[in-house]
Amino acid sequence: MERTTRQRQAIREVFLEAGRPLAPKEVLELARNKVPSLGLATVYRTLRALQEEGFLVAVYLPGEPPRYELKGLDHHHHFLCRICGRAYELPGCPAEVERYLPPGFRPEGHEVTVYGRCPECP
Amino acid sequence: MERTTRQRQAIREVFLEAGRPLAPKEVLELARNKVPSLGLATVYRTLRALQEEGFLVAVYLPGEPPRYELKGLDHHHHFLCRICGRAYELPGCPAEVERYLPPGFRPEGHEVTVYGRCPECP
DNA sequence: CTTTATTTGGGAAAGGCTTATCGGTATACT
DNA sequence: AGTATACCGATAAGCCTTTCCCAAATAAAG
Numbered sequence: 001m002e003r004t005t006r007q008r009q010a011i012r013e014v015f016l017e018a019g020r021p022l023a024p025k026e027v028l029e030l031a032r033n034k035v036p037s038l039g040l041a042t043v044y045r046t047l048r049a050l051q052e053e054g055f056l057v058a059v060y061l062p063g064e065p066p067r068y069e070l071k072g073l074d075h076h077h078h079f080l081c082r083i084c085g086r087a088y089e090l091p092g093c094p095a096e097v098e099r100y101l102p103p104g105f106r107p108e109g110h111e112v113t114v115y116g117r118c119p120e121c122p
Numbered sequence: 123m124e125r126t127t128r129q130r131q132a133i134r135e136v137f138l139e140a141g142r143p144l145a146p147k148e149v150l151e152l153a154r155n156k157v158p159s160l161g162l163a164t165v166y167r168t169l170r171a172l173q174e175e176g177f178l179v180a181v182y183l184p185g186e187p188p189r190y191e192l193k194g195l196d197h198h199h200h201f202l203c204r205i206c207g208r209a210y211e212l213p214g215c216p217a218e219v220e221r222y223l224p225p226g227f228r229p230e231g232h233e234v235t236v237y238g239r240c241p242e243c244p
Numbered sequence: 245c246t247t248t249a250t251t252t253g254g255g256a257a258a259g260g261c262t263t264a265t266c267g268g269t270a271t272a273c274t
Numbered sequence: 275a276g277t278a279t280a281c282c283g284a285t286a287a288g289c290c291t292t293t294c295c296c297a298a299a300t301a302a303a304g
Contacts, residue, residue: 002249003250003301005301007252039252041252041253041255041292041294044292060184063188065290065291082230090223091224094217096216097216101201105241109236111235111237112219112233113233113234114219114231115230115231116227116231118226119225124281125271127282128270129281129282130281146262161283161284162262162283163262163284164281164283188261249302249303250299251298252297252298253298257293258292261288263289264286266285268281271279272278273277274275274278
């Protein structure tokens, strides 16, 4: 990641504008509005570079391929729309998630995913 | 699923004995203790049949291939050990998970995964 | 403007999980 | 027991996502 290219700028912008986790396919579609010739290999290469650089982090939702979102957001969780498949950020967290574990289980993190229909879908 | 075979019995037993969600690979390993000749294709075939029959349901954890567990358990969530990779059932649920969504989001279900170290691991 | 090395894009290839194929086997019924 | 047929096991093939490869394009420095 030594040069500033149109492709990388486009991909950065797409994340800043989306405000939600994006899958590689979504990144490709959205960024092609800015750089029509963009290729899938470049998307994957750039996603990896932007993670190493600390701009993005991977988001894993149950049964889904990885998405990516801006690094450094406050602790939050995700909503996955069953209709359109888009993921959204959900602010906040039900605090006691890691309490009340059976004896011997030592928690180090958690993930909450809510499924349903997003505001865009019928 | 018309005949009772040693293979199918072994796979059913493995789930009843495990008390936790199992991935196909785990099913193969555990059931081979009972039927050493067991093949992977039979595991997949049987997992599908046991789902259609209502004995098992699929469990999806973030970034993981599907696991399977007994159908009909009380509402619960899962613990994924970062050391050994085993998944466990966690009784109960932090109740307000689906409340406090932004306007327009209509929840239809949720999944909670706690990560950490299980009682078996250092 | 020229040079030079990084980056791109398209397709091929890899990798992981799951399903299909098919001859041989074993179950269940007579 | 004998027989029809569902089932098994091993391998091949399929599907998706991700990475590799390399000639052509292009950003950055002189």
